[in-house]
Amino acid sequence: MVRMKRVQAVVDRRKPEWLKVKLPGGITFSRVKNLVAGGGLHTVCESAHCPNIGECWSRQTATFMLMGDTCTRNCRFCAVPGGPVAPLDADEPRRVAQAVQELGLHYAVITSVTRDDLADGGASHFARTIQEIRRARPSCQVEVLIPDFQGRRDALQTVIDAGPDVLNHNVETVPRLYALARPQADYQRSLHLLKEAHAQGAKTKSGLMVGLGEDSEEVLQVMHDLYRNGCRMLTIGQYLQPSKRHLPVARYVPPKEFDELKRSGLRLGFAHIEAGPLVRSSYHAEQQWAALAKRAPRQSEPVLSRGQPALARDERTIIGR
Numbered sequence: 099m100v101r102m103k104r105v106q107a108v109v110d111r112r113k114p115e116w117l118k119v120k121l122p123g124g125i126t127f128s129r130v131k132n133l134v135a136g137g138g139l140h141t142v143c144e145s146a147h148c149p150n151i152g153e154c155w156s157r158q159t160a161t162f163m164l165m166g167d168t169c170t171r172n173c174r175f176c177a178v179p180g181g182p183v184a185p186l187d188a189d190e191p192r193r194v195a196q197a198v199q200e201l202g203l204h205y206a207v208i209t210s211v212t213r214d215d216l217a218d219g220g221a222s223h224f225a226r227t228i229q230e231i232r233r234a235r236p237s238c239q240v241e242v243l244i245p246d247f248q249g250r251r252d253a254l255q256t257v258i259d260a261g262p263d264v265l266n267h268n269v270e271t272v273p274r275l276y277a278l279a280r281p282q283a284d285y286q287r288s289l290h291l292l293k294e295a296h297a298q299g300a301k302t303k304s305g306l307m308v309g310l311g312e313d314s315e316e317v318l319q320v321m322h323d324l325y326r327n328g329c330r331m332l333t334i335g336q337y338l339q340p341s342k343r344h345l346p347v348a349r350y351v352p353p354k355e356f357d358e359l360k361r362s363g364l365r366l367g368f369a370h371i372e373a374g375p376l377v378r379s380s381y382h383a384e385q386q387w388a389a390l391a392k393r394a395p396r397q398s399e400p401v402l403s404r405g406q407p408a409l410a411r412d413e414r415t416i417i418g419r
């Protein structure tokens with residue numbers, strides 16, 4: 099049984115041992131840093147203060163963030179600042195592709211800030227970036243981690259038509275915490291996006307954070323919702339407070355609870371789950387893709403209908419065991 103308690107009144111907010119990471123550095127790390135800076139590019143690794151930056155950049159992987167480093171939303175968990183956004187840089191897709199080629203990536207993860215100011219939410223910019231990477235490095239798989247495009251179906255279609263190998267969209271947290279953590283987002287809208295992409299044959303992936311005040315039943319329900327909307331890859335990681343202005347950590351979830359969540363998700367039918375305190379959306383993305391590719395037939399399973407009961411008693415038993 100996953101034992102994840104609801105928010106405790108008093109929380110020890112000192113970081114536990116399992117969240118401590120080495121300071122980033124080394125030749126490969128510096129090479130990635132110079133390449134990103136030299137190309138006038140942004141990465142979510144830096145902008146979101148990702149704790150894995152030392153590990154990932156030393157392995158020569160990075161997640162590029164398109165369309166600037168400020169966001170039109172103000173999610174209270176996210177380190178990327180909200181504020182005035184820059185006009186689109188039409189040459190950015192080419193420069194991202196060039197960086198992918200120079201790094202010799204076999205698997206590229208591309209994300210963006212949310213751009214609700216743009217008519218298509220930046221979907222065509224995503225599409226151009228996918229096309230440029232295909233041109234510059236045809237052997238490279240491309241995963242896109244996209245915003246919800248405010249539910250605009252044509253925008254989603256633009257990205258799907260560009261043919262990413264994986265289409266990732268994070269639900270981030272349980273629906274009860276949306277108003278607190280991401281007030282401009284909508285849980286059902288995100289599920290619908292994943293369902294729509296899956297229905298068109300896209301390989302879909304999502305992610306959520308724990309430690310924001312959710313309980314185990316809620317997390318299991320989200321996993322169930324994602325699965326029945328066609329999602330087959332999932333990341334689950336610990337929420338970390340980027341600054342005092344952001345939501346506090348409600349709880350540091352111990353590694354063994356992540357293991358239990360992973361087991362529960364695999365029993366549900368997910369092809370791959372990456373779960374752990376330091377896991378982020380793009381963490382070990384290439385390995386996740388490989389796991390999904392091995393189990394490709396499951397991706398075409400029919401999506402359960404919306405009208406089905408949310409989490410039946412027998413399913414609770416299965417996933418909570």
Ligand code: SF4
Nearest residue numbers: 143148150151154380
């Ligand atoms: S986990 Fe993702 S965001 Fe974090 S450093 Fe690695 S590639 Fe960058």
